[in-house]
Amino acid sequence: MPRNFLQKHKQLLKIRFRLAVCVAERNCMTLINSTILAGLLLAAVPLILHLTMKARPKRIEFPALRLLKVRRTANSRRMRLRQILLLILRTLLIITLVLVFARPSLPAANYSLRWWEWLGIASAAGLAVSSYVWLSRHDAAGTGGPAVQQQRQGRRRAFCLLGGLLAAVLLAGIPWGLRVRAELLSPASEGSEDIPIAAVFLIDNSISMKYRQENITRLDYAGQLTRQQLERFPAGSRSAILSAQSGDEVIFQSDTGSVAARLESLTTTAVPARLNRQLRLAIEAHQEDRLRTQQEAGLGGSADQYVREIYVFTDFSKSAWQLPDESQLVQLLTDKDWLNIYLVDVSVPQPVNAGLADLRLSEQSTVSGRDLVLNLTVRSTSGLPANARLEAILTDPAGRETPAAPPASVRLDGNASRVQLAVRIPPDTAWVEGTVRLASEDPLMDDNQRYFTVAVRPAPKVLLIADRTSEAIYLKNALQPDELERAGVRQCECRVIATAEAADQNFAGCDAVVLINPSRPDDILWNELRKYADAGGGVFVVAGSGRLQPAMWSTDAARSLLPATPLTVIKYLDTPGYLNLSGENGVTRVFLQDEGLRTELAAVAFDRCWAVEADPAARTLMQFTGPADRPALLERTIGRGRCLLFTSAMDNLVDGGNLWNNLPDSWGFLVLADSLLQYLTNATDKRCNYIAGEPVDLPIPEKQRFQQYLLRRPGLRQTRGQLEPAASDVLLTDAEEQGHYLLQAVDVATGFDAAFAVNFRDDETDLTKVSDDELKMLTGQRQAVIIHDPDQLQAIQRTGRLGVEVLPLLLGLLLLLFCAEHLMSNFFYDAPDSRQVPAVGGAGV
Known part of the structure; x- marks a missing residue:
């Protein structure tokens, strides 16, 4: 590799490092179009015109007008003041117009006025107006001619205006400045648009993310948003995909293709880890990566090569979070102002769903001919058809389905109702595998069926x-x-x-x-x-x-x-x-x-x-x-x-x-x-139904011991297992798919087989949302940004990196200055009221 290329590469890295240090250590206003600032030189044009084109009056002695000198002196002062005000307004107008095109942005903080600050401004305005009214009434009975009254009126206006401004500064301006200063002293991480980004995309892949709208699941929608963010990242950025799957790790990658492939392989899981825990993993991964890159680059303090961000795409279902928080996220985030966290809501505004929950069997080991009683809850939201059909179906070893009971009609009225079904156990079978199915079309179909298995024993x-x-x-x-x-x-x-x-x-x-x-x-x-x-x-x-x-x-x-x-x-x-x-x-x-x-x-x-x-x-x-x-x-x-x-x-x-x-x-x-x-008879000790993620312990009778087995999983997928010699039970820890399972010994002579069913947790499809207040308690008041409209993500993200753009404020100020300049110009050229001109010795001119 040529030495010149290495030197140029080192210089480029140094420039990026200095830029990162500047962004991390300073809270300053940034400009999107900084070259436009040259237009500030135009602000001197009104001053130059004022000085060069000022008319020089000729001195002409006219004795008849000597009596007007007093009036002339007062008018001269007033005209000079108006000229200065008009000059200032025109200069500010040009400066504001230049800043509008330069598009400045302030460091990220809450610059909007709070309600008590608005109250302070209103109080100051009310105080100024009431003072002016009281002084006007007090001076109404005063002596003096029209000129004296006009001077007093001018003083009253100036006094009340300045007093109102001072009161507004004391009541609203100073508190606002102290609040913004406190926010700027502990700002979120900033950066410019060309600084590389290190991002972790935490994607909720629980069952509720399979909710469909316009034939797109919430998981697919989260994937689309992730790809959009990856496309906007500057060159040199690194990213990682972290799911809610237990055991998932954070691995930063610079190759966008590898990240996209990881995203494509993401599927839902019936055993998700709480998002609190996964978010903590993402924060700790950022902390370790930041320390490593600082050591490699020889940086210290708050300097960093990357702008660091975490995106959490979730449907905000309450079951995805652990409340109260045991991960101590608030304590972990207290000293990490360099990290931006975005909690993005990908759910639909008003979801509709009907499903089954809390399936309970009268017994899990029974005899042929008995009725197995199934108790379960049918829950629904509003916006669905009023009635639905509930079916109980038995599945034979060949996979054929037969109705086990007459269908029951259930009402979907937005509430939860308890339903009971009786299933007659058929003869000549060791296991009964069945499904309870809700025949209802809704955007989340996964909770429309529940699986069950019952062991059938001889009559005791x-x-x-x-x-x-x-x-x-x-x-x-x-x-x-x-x-x-x-x-x-x-x-x-x-x-x-x-x-x-x-x-x-x-x-x-x-x-x-x-x-x-x-x-x-x-x-x-x-x-x-x-x-x-x-x-x-x-x-x-x-x-x-x-x-x-x-x-x-x-x-x-x-x-x-x-x-x-x-x-x-x-x-x-x-x-x-x-x-x-x-x-x-x-x-x-x-x-x-x-x-x-x-x-x-x-x-x-x-x-x-x-x-x-x-x-x-x-x-x-x-x-x-x-x-x-x-x-x-x-x-x-x-x-x-x-x-x-x-x-x-x-x-x-x-x-x-x-x-x-x-x-x-x-x-x-x-x-x-x-x-x-x-x-x-120990029939109550027999267990054939489990929740996804629970360990499944299958005892082996002493006369049926074996060492190898085959496990048929849902979807007819088979896996092989090995046991220790003389093992007395089979312990399965990976039964995480919903459906029916069958374990059989490879040595058929032992005659051992065991069937069981797995269902996911009922709250996995509970679409009840976690509140913003609860999320703020989990992450802290200012540590995470909650975004309910994903379309606003780019604007909020830009604010977190570059600060708050003040273009709307400058446009409003520009309009205000233009109106003030226009009014001042008209007032400057207005003719004085003839009734206020004093008579000169009673003689006409």
């Missing part, structure tokens, strides 16, 4: 043991209603035996064992149930009879199993007890999700219950209201299984449970019995 086998089999009939009918059994639907397989037969039973083939009111259970039964629970079984014990012998329930064998030991029967005399369902657990969750179910079960009145002594390892799942808040349902973990104890009756026999409560009369009893069975 339940063994019910009771001293009197009639006491078990109520619970048996609740678990397997006769109506469903006659219809061929078996929710579970129930078998009832007497307590005396329990010793001959093998509990290993049962999914749950229910022990109902045994009066004198022996240690053999307790020990067998203990072994069963320890191996992973579920035991449910009902203590709802006065025939129970507490001594037989307090042996060591019984204490090794039971969550609590019965002590004595408690009777509610004055006020019955009611179930308190405030705590959420595997049994009460279904009631807490449905207010109607909760109200129904909470209305059951309990007249009796057992007072118990709880085991230290037990926990209370339900309790009664009333004195002492006695436990109603307790749980204790036994090995790999669990044991539950209910301290009141679950039958309606006249000589039995009817004296204790009216629980079997309530339809909430059916739901409670089913919930207890789900909890005992």
Whole structure:
């Protein structure tokens, strides 16, 4: 490379560095057309004409006019003053006209008057006018001729005008100057149009940015604005694209093509990071890059090679920001006046949308023939058709869709409404994959459907043991209603035996064992149930009879199993007890999700219950209201299984449970019995539905262990995974796409497969906007510029770099000076009022 070329290149860099230092260290007025300032020389033309063309009067003695000398002297002073004022106005007119063509701009600050400054000007004007009126009335009765009155009037005008100007300076001018000076002492970064720019474009790529207007998504619109800015950047500029994708990095690039390619590859994500965090990354990247370039160029202080800017293109959805801010942006921006931040709103003024949210399933593991209840919210804005159709669809392994329930009509009235659908689980399948779809056309279609997956297991086998089999009939009918059994639907397989037969039973083939009111259970039964629970079984014990012998329930064998030991029967005399369902657990969750179910079960009145002594390892799942808040349902973990104890009756026999409560009369009893069975068989622990970004943990049974698997993702895309030997579960951390997933072991002989569904967060399509005040709290009052009209971005950006252009103010001043010059010229040549000319000795001339 030639040495001359290197020297010229170094000189060019030095010139740019000096320009950057000048811009960063000075707050001065800049001129767009500085050569026009030569026209200021024309301001001397009126002065030259005034001095050279001044008429020199000839001295002529005329005795008859000597009496007019006094009048002549006064008129001469007045005419001289008018000439000077007219000269000043014409000079200012030419200077202002030159400045208009030079187009000066002031350093970036708020030069507009605040309301209290306008109030100060109005007060000064009112004070001047009122003073003039008062002085005029005071001098009206004064003595003297017309000449004296005219002189007094002139003094009053001058006094009131000067006094009003002084008052305006004191009340408005000085406060305005101090405020602007404070802003100029801590200005935003400035630059000229040829200084390179280092910019980070932070683009919100959350789901809400897929909102379409005129067939353009908000993400595409943000990309268009980014390309426009890149085209306007001077040569040598560097830029970086930063999305809301977690793990994204800021990489400054000088190649515009690479930046454009990065922009083209940008897609929406269902797991966006909060914009607070990403904005902090952009600020820290600027800080590191600025320090590095200063060290490389040998610069110090506030000098920099680049004008530094951050553009945030977002639809201003509130869910994209973290409120309150944990990124501490205000503290980070306190000493970074060299950085301009533009928050650009790319949303539509009045968005319309309808969508689904808060999908809840009655259970995530069920049996064939049962009805799966789907609860979800349909939300909408105004401006949509009044009604829409809600569909539930099941998808078979081949991908074929079949309706799962009759379509429901929902009303779109701008509010949120809760909708419930029942889906019948088909037979002969291990998994059910389905979709709830809102048949409505709107600009944001992504939230018009929600996905769900349910595991289908064989009907559980339940063994019910009771001293009197009639006491078990109520619970048996609740678990397997006769109506469903006659219809061929078996929710579970129930078998009832007497307590005396329990010793001959093998509990290993049962999914749950229910022990109902045994009066004198022996240690053999307790020990067998203990072994069963320890191996992973579920035991449910009902203590709802006065025939129970507490001594037989307090042996060591019984204490090794039971969550609590019965002590004595408690009777509610004055006020019955009611179930308190405030705590959420595997049994009460279904009631807490449905207010109607909760109200129904909470209305059951309990007249009796057992007072118990709880085991230290037990926990209370339900309790009664009333004195002492006695436990109603307790749980204790036994090995790999669990044991539950209910301290009141679950039958309606006249000589039995009817004296204790009216629980079997309530339809909430059916739901409670089913919930207890789900909890005992670990069905409530099964999870098949996740939110995007959540870790998915799939347990692997010991007999089905494997090391390699295939994961079918939405869109039929497959990925392969590897496990450690003897791994007991599969942990997935990258399930971020909405849709259905299926994991299968590569070794088909193991027979392991697991299906699940993923939906994005409901607030990802919530179009509620964050307010300007909230954004100012996040970034500081003066650190970021909020732009709601992207068309104004270039003008606001130019103000941030070059300052505030004062062309409109100069045009207004030019017009004012022209009018004042015109009025002064007419006033200068006006003839004096003949009535004010004094008579000379009573003689005519």
